[in-house]
Amino acid sequence: MNKKFFYILVFVVIMLLTGCGGKSKDVFSENPSFPPPDGSSLIGYDGRIYVSKELATAINGIDSFDAEKRYVIAYDGDTYEYTYTAALESGAEVLTVEAANNEITVRTSLFFVFSITEDADYFYITLAGPRTKYAKIVMIDPGHGGDDPGAEYGGVTEKDINLEIAKLLFKMFENGNSGIKAYMTRYGDDFVYRADRPAVSNAAADLFISIHCDSYPDDTSVGGTSTYYPSDAASNVGRLKAASREIAGMVQDDVSAALGTRNRGIIANSELVVLKDAKIPAILVEVAFLTNDGERAMLQDGDELEKAAAAMYGAIVRALGGK
Numbered sequence: 001m002n003k004k005f006f007y008i009l010v011f012v013v014i015m016l017l018t019g020c021g022g023k024s025k026d027v028f029s030e031n032p033s034f035p036p037p038d039g040s041s042l043i044g045y046d047g048r049i050y051v052s053k054e055l056a057t058a059i060n061g062i063d064s065f066d067a068e069k070r071y072v073i074a075y076d077g078d079t080y081e082y083t084y085t086a087a088l089e090s091g092a093e094v095l096t097v098e099a100a101n102n103e104i105t106v107r108t109s110l111f112f113v114f115s116i117t118e119d120a121d122y123f124y125i126t127l128a129g130p131r132t133k134y135a136k137i138v139m140i141d142p143g144h145g146g147d148d149p150g151a152e153y154g155g156v157t158e159k160d161i162n163l164e165i166a167k168l169l170f171k172m173f174e175n176g177n178s179g180i181k182a183y184m185t186r187y188g189d190d191f192v193y194r195a196d197r198p199a200v201s202n203a204a205a206d207l208f209i210s211i212h213c214d215s216y217p218d219d220t221s222v223g224g225t226s227t228y229y230p231s232d233a234a235s236n237v238g239r240l241k242a243a244s245r246e247i248a249g250m251v252q253d254d255v256s257a258a259l260g261t262r263n264r265g266i267i268a269n270s271e272l273v274v275l276k277d278a279k280i281p282a283i284l285v286e287v288a289f290l291t292n293d294g295e296r297a298m299l300q301d302g303d304e305l306e307k308a309a310a311a312m313y314g315a316i317v318r319a320l321g322g323k
């Protein structure tokens, strides 16, 4: 994603939040009132996806392939080809809808939930922000990714460990009964701009947790767990800062205890983009040091990563008041 696209993304997020302005209103408004489809197309997109009952007899549900933020809607009926790209006036794509082989595929860089309604002539699939469906949402941010490896030491790359822990944590929310929905800023080895991470999270989540590993090559005996939260100087209002600090303390103590690492405490930070641009409580966990032999071995041990993820899970569920 280039920088220009990022600004457009921020614009879209703002439009999503305010529900006003320009062409994006038609694309993302959560409660649009649409005229009936014009009948020129059996599948179409006018801010919702509509599917004519001349074509489809049933919508079979919507699968989310989170790795690519791609959603696939399967239907019973005949195959039909359709392509739509929602673009802002600048030409940047924000959403594509494609139909073929009895499937409609939606690709987007934002997070959505879908609802299906129907009348006598059409099925309608409406896109809305995740908050309209889930009461509590956590955004898990595996630090670095793609061309940005993060710290590298002793043949171990930080971005991989971060992703592994993040996936374990994500699964705990998927499989657990906390009632909290989790999303991830990346699901694979993808490059994500630092500034995009809070940008997509602010509109979609109640808590942002960035997962990292620490590094200090000058002294490889240094080890332990630290957790950062936004300082006074960061742009957070006081309430968010207090919530961030409290959650940081809970996660910090639990992760450090679970792994048996030195508890280096929580640290206020005014520089980290993912913290200072957050409009929701935000923390960044440095799980352990890649440069410390013992901790690097631990970070390559799946059981230990599971312990770290479980500690984060427990602390987040307590913090967000999950079931």
Ligand SMILES: [Zn+2]
Binding pocket: 143, 144, 150, 151, 158, 212, 213
């Ligand atoms: Zn890092």
